[in-house]
Amino acid sequence: MELARLVVVFARVGILNELQYRVNFFFQILESAIALLTALISLALVFRHTTMLAGWQPAELLVVMGIYGLMSGIVQAVIQPNMVRLARDVFDGRLDYILTKPVDAQLLISIREWQVWRFTNVGLGLLVAGVGMIWGQIGFDVWQALLFVGMLLCGILALYSFWLILTSTSFIIVQIENLINLFEGLFAAGRWPVSIYPGWLRVLLTFVVPVAFAVTVPAEALTARLTGATLVLAVGVSVGLFVIARLCWRWGLSRYSGASA
Amino acid sequence: MWGLLDFYRSAMKQSMLTQFQYRAANYFYMIGMIAEPIIYLSVWSVVATAQGGTVAGYDAGAFAAYYIVWTLVRNMNIVFTPYGWEERIRSGELSGLLLRPLHPLHYDIAFFAGWKVVVIVLWLPIAAILAWLFQPVLAPTWLEVAVFAVAIWGAFLIRMMFLWLLGLISFWTTRVAAIYELFFSVELFLSGRIAPLALFPDWVQALADWFPFRWTFGFPIEALIGQLSPMALITGLAIQACWILVGLGLVMIVWQRALRRYTAVGN
Secondary structure: OHHHHHHHHHHHHHHHHHHOOOHHHHHHHHHHHHHHHHHHHHHHHHOOOOOOEOOEOHHHHHHHHHHHHHHHHHHHHHHHHHHHHHHHHHHHOOHHHHHOOOOOHHHHHHOOOOOHHHHHHHHHHHHHHHHHHHHOOOOOOHHHHHHHHHHHHHHHHHHHHHHHHHHHHHHOOOOHHHHHHHHHHHHHHHHOOHHHOOHHHHHHHHHHOOHHHHHHHHHHHHOOOOOHHHHHHHHHHHHHHHHHHHHHHHHHHHHOOOOOO | OHHHHHHHHHHHHHHHHHHHHOHHHHHHHHHHHHHHHHHHHHHHHHHHHHOOOEEOOEEHHHHHHHHHHHHHHHHHOOOOOOOHHHHHHHOOHHHHHHHOOOOHHHHHHHHHHHHHHHHHHHHHHHHHHHHHHHOOOOOOOHHHHHHHHHHHHHHHHHHHHHHHHHHHHHHOOOOOHHHHHHHHHHHHHHOOOOOOHHHOOHHHHHHHOOOOHHHOOHHHHHHHOOOOOHHHHHHHHHHHHHHHHHHHHHHHHHHHHHHHOOOOOOO
């Protein structure tokens, strides 16, 4: 309960802070619109040459693309800014301030930044997915909706854990620009269902970089493709990644020596 | 003239030595970049298979060749980012650059050109691994190899000019991200970066002729994978030269006006 209250307080302060810069909202919308248009044109280009892509119809791929937008919105709004700040704090020693507080440090470093305008992409992604559902006349019931939300949460947990594992390396090397570059490059694979990739890459995108569970699996839940085995795997991998991330974080902390900040 | 050549030789050597020290960082960066062509390649391979083997004349092997050559061309395409101008202006770094005896453009070209030499060397093992994974079909003639070797440097210079031009907008406004993103989106489609231009409708291909983008990306790739006649290869180099000059001219004109708006205190 105490944890939830902390998250709410931090989110409120972060959001109030960002709300001061209202013009940013319009520029964010402009940027999101350009990104969306780019994605739609590439989809149109592919379907100029084929009617189905690895068993997915155009409307269903729109759903995939929408969920990709939603997830990258969450990553850009909360996960990535917090991790970038963590890497900087490790570098200049300001992590000391976190460690002296009486709350779990991992929680604190995960909720400090809220780039609220980035949530535009979340809304836009939901819109695109919705349009895809209507266009493809994909019906779903309450059970499927619940499953979808559950899979989304698993996906967010997996992405967060993956980012924390990446950022924990900043306790030994300072490479944050490269980390962002690496993550964005790999995560872009989620624009398409992972089934289009060659076998070795699919394994990589499922178990190492959780692109499959972040985007493809929630889309499968919405389009009635989800099997029981995938469901169990999604929960298992997300929780597993979280445990690994926790261990990496603890290991990183044990190497950290303050810089008399 | 000789002095200038001397400068380029020294500056390129310096940046080569510097960048070679950061081998690991360079590799990290190049590996992050490789995801993009692999995604495109996977999509188009699936489409080609579904269409009975070929799409617009490309089969899986040709797509593999296109996107593996793509990785080198993309690396040659990386020049001073337009986002970097804001920092140069805001921090007053530009004042220092202006005090030097040569135009700042020379320093940027020399620095990145030297870096490219390191990038090409580091790229070779990556290309070998990609070739082993994706089995490209590639049988270039000597002329094609020669034209490619020149064209990647032409591509580098064209993009250098146009991204410099774009970056100069920072002298007028700091709200540049949307403009840049629009530029990069148009470039994505009209350059052949997302897919070979042959896959686009005719009107897009016609449109691409009016922009510099295809000469920075599609042309060098198509030159090496053997899609162009000897005549088209030579004409292509000539058009690249024209775009370099157009870009240079525009940079000179805008630079004059941009500098008049620049003020700095201290530093």
